[in-house]
Amino acid sequence: MTTSTNGKFDRKPLIAGNWKMNMDHVQGITLLQKLAWTLADAEHDFERVEVAVFPPFTDLRGVQTLTMGDNLPVRYGAQDLSAQDSGAYTGEISGQFLSRLGCAYVLVGHSERRALHGESNELLATKVAAAYRHGLVPVLCVGEGLQIRQAGTHVEYTLEQLRGSLAGITAEQAETLVVAYEPVWAIGTGEVAGPADAQELCAAIRTELAQLFGDETASKVRVLYGGSVKASNVAQILAERDVDGVLVGGASLDAAEFANIVRFEHHLVTD
Ligand SMILES: O=C[C@H](O)COP(=O)(O)O
Numbered sequence: 329m330t331t332s333t334n335g336k337f338d339r340k341p342l343i344a345g346n347w348k349m350n351m352d353h354v355q356g357i358t359l360l361q362k363l364a365w366t367l368a369d370a371e372h373d374f375e376r377v378e379v380a381v382f383p384p385f386t387d388l389r390g391v392q393t394l395t396m397g398d399n400l401p402v403r404y405g406a407q408d409l410s411a412q413d414s415g416a417y418t419g420e421i422s423g424q425f426l427s428r429l430g431c432a433y434v435l436v437g438h439s440e441r442r443a444l445h446g447e448s449n450e451l452l453a454t455k456v457a458a459a460y461r462h463g464l465v466p467v468l469c470v471g472e473g474l475q476i477r478q479a480g481t482h483v484e485y486t487l488e489q490l491r492g493s494l495a496g497i498t499a500e501q502a503e504t505l506v507v508a509y510e511p512v513w514a515i516g517t518g519e520v521a522g523p524a525d526a527q528e529l530c531a532a533i534r535t536e537l538a539q540l541f542g543d544e545t546a547s548k549v550r551v552l553y554g555g556s557v558k559a560s561n562v563a564q565i566l567a568e569r570d571v572d573g574v575l576v577g578g579a580s581l582d583a584a585e586f587a588n589i590v591r592f593e594h595h596l597v598t599d
Pocket residue numbers: 346438510514515516517518554555556557575576577578579
């Protein structure tokens with residue numbers, strides 16, 4: 329995109345779909361084909377707005393096949409990875425395997441993994457390091473629950489997650505980092521954070537990144553918002569200065585809806 333005075337448009341918007349534990353390998357292919365056709369019909373410019381999907385592990389080989397060559401420039405990643413590289417870790421998936429399957433990204437520390445699998449900031453820092461070791465870009469998820477939001481400590485809580493989960497990474501590694509701010513109270517609930525709420529936290533995250541890694545690095549990091557994003561609310565959220573994209577759950581399972589989210593700039597023109 330072209331340069332703007334605030335620098336936002338130096339960062340290519342990223343529209344990411346997290347399929348969670350939905351879509352088996354056959355359904356996943358069908359969904360991605362529908363998305364491809366819809367975006368092709370709309371002549372979507374993937375150079376302008378990047379599209380990525382995060383299917384279940386078992387879908388990744390099929391997604392790789394479908395996106396090979398230049399036919400479908402959708403990028404993809406896994407929803408988690410092991411902190412280890414190989415060995416006796418039954419049930420774990422190495423970043424090395426993901427890399428060999430053509431993954432560009434990997435989600436790290438999604439709130440569902442933090443809550444359901446007890447993933448701590450300390451563990452997540454080792455997963456972030458593993459992602460970089462294997463050439464994957466981590467999409468680090470942070471965000472507060474309802475009680476913390478109601479207590480008014482959401483900014484400090486989220487920044488603590490950020491600092492803890494990035495412990496040990498270098499400024500050079502951080503340049504490619506993606507952070508997703510996802511308030512837990514807005515995930516799958518239909519409750520969407522207002523654009524001003526999203527901006528407040530995304531800006532606070534960028535300021536913290538600047539303190540950790542310097543202004544230049546922080547200006548390159550893409551900070552996404554996630555939580556009940558739909559085609560009807562995405563344009564307002566992405567109009568905010570520090571929001572560089574969205575991480576979409578439920579609405580990414582519907583090809584037409586997700587394609588409309590990808591085409592958010594058209595809503596800006598027509599809304
Ligand atoms: O990873 C995606 C988020 O958990 C948001 O999910 P949602 O769009 O269904 O609220």
